[in-house]
Amino acid sequence: MLLRWRFDYTCRAVPSRNPIDQPMHCAHFGVCGSCSLLDQPIAWQLHDKVAACEALLAPFLAGNPLQWEVPRLPQRHFRTKLLYPVRTGPDRRPVVGMFEWRSHRVVAIDECQTQDEWLTGLGRAVQPILHELELRAFDPGRRRAIVKAIWARLAGGTGEVLAGIVTAPGAFAEGAEFAARWQAAAAALRSRRPRQLVGVVHSVSDRDDDFLLGDRHSPLLGRDHVVDRRDGLTFRVSAGSFYQVHAGAHELLYRPALALCGDVRGQTVIDGYGGVGTFGLRLAKAGAARVTIVEDNPAACRDAEHNAKGNSLPQVRVVRSEFGGANLPAGADLLVVDPPRAGLGASGQKRALSLQPRRVLCVACDADSLARDLAVLTAGGYRLTAARLCDLFPHTEHVEVLTMLERRQ
Numbered sequence: 105m106l107l108r109w110r111f112d113y114t115c116r117a118v119p120s121r122n123p124i125d126q127p128m129h130c131a132h133f134g135v136c137g138s139c140s141l142l143d144q145p146i147a148w149q150l151h152d153k154v155a156a157c158e159a160l161l162a163p164f165l166a167g168n169p170l171q172w173e174v175p176r177l178p179q180r181h182f183r184t185k186l187l188y189p190v191r192t193g194p195d196r197r198p199v200v201g202m203f204e205w206r207s208h209r210v211v212a213i214d215e216c217q218t219q220d221e222w223l224t225g226l227g228r229a230v231q232p233i234l235h236e237l238e239l240r241a242f243d244p245g246r247r248r249a250i251v252k253a254i255w256a257r258l259a260g261g262t263g264e265v266l267a268g269i270v271t272a273p274g275a276f277a278e279g280a281e282f283a284a285r286w287q288a289a290a291a292a293l294r295s296r297r298p299r300q301l302v303g304v305v306h307s308v309s310d311r312d313d314d315f316l317l318g319d320r321h322s323p324l325l326g327r328d329h330v331v332d333r334r335d336g337l338t339f340r341v342s343a344g345s346f347y348q349v350h351a352g353a354h355e356l357l358y359r360p361a362l363a364l365c366g367d368v369r370g371q372t373v374i375d376g377y378g379g380v381g382t383f384g385l386r387l388a389k390a391g392a393a394r395v396t397i398v399e400d401n402p403a404a405c406r407d408a409e410h411n412a413k414g415n416s417l418p419q420v421r422v423v424r425s426e427f428g429g430a431n432l433p434a435g436a437d438l439l440v441v442d443p444p445r446a447g448l449g450a451s452g453q454k455r456a457l458s459l460q461p462r463r464v465l466c467v468a469c470d471a472d473s474l475a476r477d478l479a480v481l482t483a484g485g486y487r488l489t490a491a492r493l494c495d496l497f498p499h500t501e502h503v504e505v506l507t508m509l510e511r512r513q
Contacts, residue, residue, distance in 0.1 A: 126145060126178070127142070127143045127144055127145055128142050128143075128178075128180065128217045128499070129142075129143075129217075130142055130215060130216065130217045131214065131215055132202070132211060132213060132214070132215070132216070134205070135204055135205065135211050136201075136202045136203075136204065136205070136211055136213065137202060137203045137204055137205040137206065137207070138202050138216075138218070138500075139217070139218060139499040139500060140205075140499070140500055140501060141498075141499045141500060141501065142217060142218075142499045144499075146174065146175065146178070146179055146495075146498060147174055149495075149498065149499065150172060150174060150493075150495060153493060153495070153501070153503050154170060154172050154493055156471070157170055157471050157493055157503060157505060158170050160471050160472065160475050161471070161474070161475060161478070161491065161505075161507075163479075164475075164478045164479075164482055164488045164507075165488060165491060166487065166488060168488060168489065168490060168491060169491075170491050170492070170493055171360075171490070171491065171492040171493070172492065172493040172495070175356075175495070175498075179218075179495075179498035179499065180217055180218070181216075181217070181218065181219065181220050181221050182218060182220075182350050182351045182352060182498070183216075183218045183219040183220060183223075183349055183350065183351075184220055184223070184257065184258040184259075184260050184349050184350070184351050185255070185256070185257055185258070185347075185349040186219060186220075186223045186224075186226065186227050186254075186255055186256040186257075186267075187253060187254075187255045187316055187317075188200050188201055188202060188210075188213070188227050188230075188253060188254050188255070189201075189202075189203060189210055189252070189253050189314070189316055190210070190234070190241045190242060190251045190252060190253055190254065191208070191209070191210040191241050191242070192240070192241040192243070192249075193210075197234075197235055197241075198231065198234040198235065198239065198240065198241040198251060199211075199212055199231065199241070200212060200227065200230050200231040200234065200254060201213045201227075208244070208314060212228075212231065213227060213228065214228065217499075218498070218499055220258055220351070221295065222258070222265075222293055222295040222297075222299045223256055223258055223265070225293045226256055226265070226267065226286075226289070226290055226293065226301070227254065227256070229286065229289035229290070229293070230254050230286065233282060233285045233286060233289070234251060234282075236285070237278045237281060237282060237285075239251050239278060239282075242271070242272055244312060244313055244314050249272070250271045250272055250274070250276070251269060251270070251271055252270040252271060252272060252309050252316060253269075253270040253309075253316040253317075254267070254268065254269050254270070255267065255268050255269075255270065255307070255316070255317075256268070257330060257341065257347065258299070258330075258351075259330040259331060259332035259333075259339075259341065260332065260334075260351040261332045261333040261334045262330070262331055262332055262333055263297060263298035263299050263300055264300055264302045264330040264331055264332070265290070265299060265300060265301045265302065265330065266301075266302060266303050266304075266305065266327065266328070266329060266330045266341075266343060267286065267290075267301060267303070267304050267305070268304065268305035268306065268307045268318070268321065268343060269282060269304070269305075269306060269307065269324075270307040270308075270309050270316060270317065270318045271306065271307070271308060271309070272308075272309065273308055273309075273310060276306055279306050279324045280324060280325070282304075282324070283304035283324035283325035284325065286301075286304055287301055287304060287325060287326075301326075302326050302327045302330060303323055303325060303326030303327035303328055303329070303330075304323070304324045304325040304326065305321050305322065305323055305324060305328055305343045306321070306322050306323075306324050307319075307320070307321050307343065308320045308321075318343075318344075321342075321343035321344050321403075328342055328343050329341055329342040329343065329407070332347075334354045334358075335354050335358065335359075335386060335389075336389065337385050337386065337389060337411075337415050338411070338414055338415060339380055339381070339382065339385075339407070339411050340380070340407050340410050340411055340414070341380055341407060342403040342404075342406065342407050343403065344401065344402075344403035344404070345379060345380050345401065345403045345404040345407050346379050346380075346401070346404065347379070347380065347382070348382070348496065349496075350496045350497075353496060356494050356495065356496055356504075357467075357494045357496060357504060357506075358382065358383070358386055360492050360494060360506060361383065361440075361465060361467065361506055362386060362387070362390060364465060364490050364492065364506060364508045365387065365390075365438060365463075365465060365508075367391075368387055368390050368391055368392045368437070368438060369390070369391030369392070369393075370391065370392075370393045371391075371392050371393060371437035371438055372392070372393060372394045372435075372436045372437050372438075373387050373388075373392045373394065373395045373396070373436060373437065373438045373439075373440065374395075374396045374398065374432060374436045374438070374439045374440070374459065374461065375387070375395060375396065375397045375398065375440045375442075376398045376427040376430075376439060376440060376441040376442070376443075376452070376455075376456070377398070377399065377427055377441060377442045377443050377444070378397035378398055378399045378404075378408060378422075378440075378442070379397075379399055379401070379404045379407075379408065379442070380404050380407040380408050380411055381397055381407070381408040381411045381412060381420070381422075383440050383442060383467070384396075384397040384408070384412075384420060384440070385408075385411055385412065385415055385417060385420065387438070387440070388412075388417040388419055388420050389415070389417065392419065392438075393419060394419050394421075395417075395419055395420045395421075396420075396421055396422075396423055396432065396436075397412075397420060397421070397422045397423065398423045398425055398427050398430045398432070399422065399423075399424065399425075400424065400425055400426045400427075402424065405422050405424045408420075408422045409422045426451075427441070427443070427448075427451075427452050427455055428449070428451025428452045428454065428455045429451070429455075430455065432459060434458065434459050434460045435459075435460055435461070435462075436459060436461045436462070437461065437462050437463065438461060438462065438463050438464075438465065439456060439459060439461035439463070439464045439465070440464075440465045440467065441456060441464065441465070441466055441467065442467035443468070443473075443477075444469075445469050445470045445473065446470075446473055447468065447470065447473030447474065447476055447477050448473075448477045448480075452477075453477060453480040453481065453484075456481065457480070457481065457484040457485070460511070461511070462510070462511055463508060463509065463510050463511070464481065464486060464508070464509040464510075465506065465507070465508055465509075466478070466481075466505075466506070466507045466508075466509065467504070467505075467506055468504070468505045468506075468507070469496075469502065469503075469504050470502075471503060471505055474505055474507065478507065478509075481509055482509070485511055485512050486509040486510065486511055486512065487509060487510060487512055488507055488508070488509050489508050489509065489510050490506075490507070490508040491505065491506065491507045491508075492505070492506045492507075493505055494506060
């Protein structure tokens with residue numbers, strides 16, 4: 105692969121004039137804690153990420169190169185998920201934005217180079233609504249006041265947007281008025297691409313810490329889900345379900361993953377931590393004879409069942425269970441595991457080995473947890489045959505890594 109930056113032995117680079125090689129500028133960079141590498145060209149970022157992953161995964165690569173690519177286009181406005189904490193400002197009124205770097209202070213966001221521009225405008229519209237309705241911000245650890253966070257999810261393939269407000273438990277009498285005002289503000293926003301707010305949801309958080317997502321969700325206005333269309337499939341994604349946040353995930357993650365899987369026609373597949381079916385449905389569409397999606401989130405299970413039926417994929421079944429405790433038959437041709445950042449953990453590792461699949465595709469959003477999982481899987485009779493870095497989190501240190509393992513004969 106040809107990099108558009110040339111590195112010498114002192115790690116200095118000779119820049120090109122290609123837009124992909126230029127660092128980005130944001131008024132909030134250095135204060136907002138979201139992006140840590142925005143001032144570095146993407147080729148620099150990838151150079152360091154690849155080097156770090158290769159060093160960490162060296163015991164398992166066994167001569168297999170870590171595949172990766174420099175993106176064709178600048179990585180700007182790709183993020184399809186907005187999640188802003190709400191905290192009390194100096195004037196005792198709510199401030200909506202992002203946490204400052206290594207701080208719980210919130211900085212109001214006027215612009216963002218990574219988030220979809222329409223979503224940034226939608227987030228910017230919330231603060232004056234909270235002030236007008238005289239709503240108060242949540243106080244972590246003391247359960248004072250009410251509003252903890254606001255969020256929104258964009259389905260990049262359709263332009264549908266679902267938005268929500270996260271509060272502490274209890275009555276939210278202002279909910280209907282808040283939703284109506286937010287919808288009116290959304291209708292006034294302009295975008296170069298179609299955007300439609302299809303619903304506003306009230307999310308309730310039972311936690312008294314800085315975790316921003318809600319535990320229960322009920323619609324205040326419109327729908328409680330968005331519909332996305334990617335790779336010839338339709339996905340319903342509800343408020344409580346996980347969905348990749350990079351608008352190009354279908355190209356950056358799912359297509360390379362299916363390429364690693366190869367020809368799956370007629371095969372039996374288990375999709376562990378399967379969510380709404382983003383991997384399982386693609387594999388079924390590619391010809392897998394039987395696909396079992398294992399997921400413990402109730403909303404995601406309902407979405408996965410709906411999506412399998414809506415895409416006319418009768419060979420897909422959904423099992424609601426934690427992967428580590430799922431009752432599944434052994435001997436599948438392919439096991440896909442896409443665990444949370446902490447990785448498979450002891451129970452997931454044990455379950456993966458007990459299933460004795462012929463091949464295992466590990467999808468990891470944390471290289472350190474992936475290394476721990478690979479240590480157990482390779483000791484348990486598997487060898488790594490391919491690995492690919494997928495840069496789903498540009499301008500941060502985070503990466504997504506795909507690894508394919510095969511059972512030793």
